Amino acid sequence: MIQLMSEELEPAELLPVGTLLHRRYCIDGILGRGTYGITYCGHDEKTGTRIALKEYFPYALAVRAEQGQALHPKNKACGALFFLGSEMFYRQHLALTDAKGSDNLVTVYTAFFENGTSYAVMEHLVGITLERFLQLRRRRLYPEEAMYIAASLADALLVVHSLNSLHYDINAKSIFLCTDGKVKLVDFGAAKAGLRARHEVDDTEPWIDLSAIGRTLYEAMTGLAVFGEGIQPHANIPPQFFEFLWHLLETSGYRRIASVFDYRHALACVEIGAICPDVVDEDVTSSIPEPRKNASQSRPQEARAKEAAAQPLPKKSILDRALDAMEGAVASEPKDAEEQVQKEARIKRKVWVIYGGVVCVALILTLIIRGLIH
Known part of the structure; x- marks a missing residue:
């Protein structure tokens, strides 16, 4: 980070160099000031690690005591906002301690x-903000650079939004370009994102971070x-990338890019050459080709009959053959009711004759056996 001159800040507003916070974090200098606080550079007394330490200090709401280091609201009206903002600052950065899986945060x-x-105690970054980069280079972002930044911010926001949090203050000052080539999202909008945990925002608010990216990149290009x-x-923005930015900022009607997943999908489409359009019923029906007329429909009926007769019959499956056999069995049954009754009577007579013959044979055998015994 670029260290700012101390003359840019009032000495009474700053914590002195050497101040020890939380019994381990020592302040070594000043990095800068934003709307919501002051960022110091320092080190961890226990590990020796260089750190950046941000103090929640909204100059519009609070002042530092003349004797000591404590902050106090300017008046009673500012008190509620100051303490609420301080709590939100703490809760947001505490939630970010669980942020894993992104090198861009x-x-x-x-x-x-x-x-x-x-x-909040954070890693100490070496590099400059996007705002400072544009000032030093005295030029606009190239499309390739904007694409790289957009992709890096997508990975960072995917982690932030998964923690049920928001950044709320994405701009050229909160996009940090490190000397190792990484793009980091920093300087979170402290006093607002914690409201999400209290269910005081609706489900459309992730779009706020996305639209801020679109606005920042458009201005930078x-x-x-x-x-x-x-x-x-x-002229500096390719048509496909302009369409991507336009959908990030468009709010009237259906918001096509309303989540980080939509954002990443749209950005991937830009890389291959176009934004994927919404699919509507008209597009679906227009994409279905009309069925072509069969050439045989224009032939005479006799020609079609001969052609059908000449074609070999398709081989039937086992199920089809079984169904055909059942239909044949049903069709072969006599349909005349009287004939059916006569047939049943003949069968009954034959059964009785056979039954009587069996009984007679049994009696004869019984008599023969008794005669042999006696």
Whole structure:
């Protein structure tokens, strides 16, 4: 990070060099100040690791005591907002200590309360912000650079949103370009994202981070500020990437890119050349080709009959043959009721004759056996 001159900040607002916080984190200097706080550089007394330490200090709501290091609200009206913001700052950064799986998100080691406010201990990054990069290079972002930043932020937001949190303050100052080539998302919008845990925001709010990315990249590629939701095509932006940015900022009607998963899918489509459009009923019906007319329909009926007779019959399956046999058996049964009755009578007479013959044979055998015994 770039160390700012101490003259840019009032000495009374700063913690002195050498201040020890949480009994282990020592302040070595000042990195900068934002709307919600001051960022210091320092080191961990126990491990010797270099750290960045951010103090929640919204200058519009609080002041530092003349004697000591504690912060106090400017008045009673500011008190509720200050303490709520401090709690949200703590809860958000504490949640980020569980953020794993992304090299594009600043590592947060811990968060704690002290001096009437809250602090977050993070890794110390070496590099510059996107805003400073554009100032030093005196040029706009190239499309390849914008694509790389967009992909890096997608990985970072996937982790952040999975923790039920939001950044809420993505801009050129919160996109950090490290000297090793990595892009890191830093400087979270402290006082707002924790409201998500209290169910005070709706499910559409992940789109807030995504639209902020679209606005930041458009301004970085064109140098034009985005007011409202409308953006215009620009010579520095390829058509496919402009369409991607336009859908990030578009809010009227259906939001095509409303989640990180939609964002990553759309970005992948840009890499292969186009944004995948929504599929509607008209597109589906228009994509189905009309069936071609069969050439045999224009032939005379006799020709079709001869052609059908000449074609070999298809081989039937076992099930088809079984069904045919059942149909034949049913068709072969006599349909005349009287004939059926006569047939049953003849069968009964034959049965009785056979039964009578068997009985007679049994009696004769019985008499013969008795005669032999006596």
